[in-house]
Amino acid sequence: MLMGRPVAAKARLKVAIFSKHLQFVQGPALAQAAADLGFDAVDITVRKGGHVAPERVAQDLPPLVAEIRKHRLDVPMITTDIADAESPFAEDILRTAASLDIRHYRFGGLRYASDRPYPAQLEAFRPRLAALARLNEKYRMCAMYHTHSGVGLVGASIWDLYILMRDLDPARMGVNFDVAHATVEGGLGGWINSFRITGPYVRGIAVKDFVWGKDARGQWDARWVPLGEGMVRWPQFWEMVAKTDFDGPLQIHFEYELGPTREDTYAAMRRDLATLRAQLAKAGL
Numbered sequence: 326m327l328m329g330r331p332v333a334a335k336a337r338l339k340v341a342i343f344s345k346h347l348q349f350v351q352g353p354a355l356a357q358a359a360a361d362l363g364f365d366a367v368d369i370t371v372r373k374g375g376h377v378a379p380e381r382v383a384q385d386l387p388p389l390v391a392e393i394r395k396h397r398l399d400v401p402m403i404t405t406d407i408a409d410a411e412s413p414f415a416e417d418i419l420r421t422a423a424s425l426d427i428r429h430y431r432f433g434g435l436r437y438a439s440d441r442p443y444p445a446q447l448e449a450f451r452p453r454l455a456a457l458a459r460l461n462e463k464y465r466m467c468a469m470y471h472t473h474s475g476v477g478l479v480g481a482s483i484w485d486l487y488i489l490m491r492d493l494d495p496a497r498m499g500v501n502f503d504v505a506h507a508t509v510e511g512g513l514g515g516w517i518n519s520f521r522i523t524g525p526y527v528r529g530i531a532v533k534d535f536v537w538g539k540d541a542r543g544q545w546d547a548r549w550v551p552l553g554e555g556m557v558r559w560p561q562f563w564e565m566v567a568k569t570d571f572d573g574p575l576q577i578h579f580e581y582e583l584g585p586t587r588e589d590t591y592a593a594m595r596r597d598l599a600t601l602r603a604q605l606a607k608a609g610l
Contacts, residue, residue, distance in 0.1 A: 338575050338610045339399060340601060341366035342594070343531075344376050346579045349587070351376065356393040362594050366399035368431075368576045371418055372406040379406065379414040382421045390425050401574035402429035402469070402529060409453040410460045423464040429529060429574055431501050432457070433471045435479035447488055450479065454489050454498060461497040469501035469529045472519075474509035474547065481510055483519035490526050499528030503578075505535050508557050509547045520565060527571060532601060533578040549580035552597040553604070563608035577601055 342364045350358050355376065359367050369389065371377040377385045390400050403422055407415050407430070422430060437446055461468055470490075472480045480486050483500070490498050500523050507516040520527065534555030538548045553559065577597060583590040 336572065338571075338573055338605055339365035339401070340598065340605075341368045341399070341401060341574055341576045343368045343404065343576050343578050344370050345404070346583075346594070348374075348376070352389060353392050355389070356396045356398065358591075359393070359398055360396040362591060363598055364398065364577075366401050366574070367393050368574065369393075369400060369403045371403045371422075371430075375404070377403075379418060382414065382418050386421050387425060390427070400425070400427055402431060402576070403427060404431040404471075406434065407432040407457075407468070408434045410456040415457075416460065419460060419464045419466050423466055428465065429467050429469055431471050431529070432468045433473070433480060433501075437477045437479060439477060443485075447485060450489055451492075455493060458493045458498040462494075467495075467497055467499055467528050469499050471501040471531065472503045472506050474506040481506070482515075483507060483510075484522055487522050487526065495525045495528065499526045501529035501531055501576075502527045503531040503533070504562050505531075505533045505549075505555070505557050509535060512556065517561075517565070520562075527569070529574045529576065530566070530571070531576050531578055533580055551581060551593065551600075552577070553600045559604050560607070563604055563610060567608045567610055 342359055342362065344355065344367055347355055347358055355367070369376050369386070371379060371382055371386060373379065377389060393400055403418070405418055406412065407418065418430070435450060437443055457468055470480055470486055472483055472486070474481050486500055502520060502523065504516065507519050510516070511519060532552065533549060534552045534557050535547045535549050536555045537545055540546055579594060579597065583593040
């Protein structure tokens with residue numbers, strides 16, 4: 326930093342709601358609900374069963390985005406079923422999103438075959454991601470691979486994504502870092518290593534929380550809970566984020582049972598949003 330030059334304040338991170346959790350409202354009602362709940366933005370599902378069907382993206386995404394923006398909300402990203410450049414309607418989706426100045430989209434879904442060596446499979450995935458990166462360059466888009474937890478999932482360990490993406494431009498190919506899933510996979514220090522190795526490829530962050538519990542058969546599994554009531558080390562995570570130049574998109578997910586009524590659902594969403602905003606404010610985000 327040069328002496329005497331003022332330091333610009335870091336812009337507050339805007340919080341988007343993943344529209345999957347408002348699937349029961351459509352069109353103008355989706356925009357109104359997101360605004361009334363207090364969100365800054367909406368991450369629109371452009372996938373089978375989502376708010377926009379992939380085959381109708383050119384017809385249906387522009388008016389929905391216009392409606393959301395009419396409520397002074399951003400649309401920083403969309404969530405898709407895209408796995409690579411050959412996925413159905415991939416180019417239609419990117420072309421339409423780019424025309425609306427939406428520059429990020431979520432993709433993923435790659436899996437390992439259990440009967441083949443993983444290194445060979447990673448080498449086979451690399452050209453597929455490179456081809457998608459070239460398509461992203463054409464439309465000035467950034468693909469963000471969403472990190473889940475689970476057996477056989479590419480990206481569960483997150484280190485494999487670094488191997489796949491390390492030669493690609495992070496402006497075109499990156500990671501949607503789900504810190505809860507990362508904690509499921511590496512609860513003590515693995516999630517920290519995952520975040521650090523991914524570095525500039527962290528282009529989006531997904532927020533939710535979990536605890537370990539036993540199912541009816543006595544087997545341990547991850548159970549989603551309200552934000553701040555689980556095992557994710559939020560103060561430590563946000564402190565790490567604050568030391569980077571991350572500026573979004575940031576999305577909140579609601580995977581736990583929100584309640585039997587729409588009013589209960591909205592109350593839970595407002596509660597988690599307030600918790601997140603308090604966490605971000607404490608970290609200077």
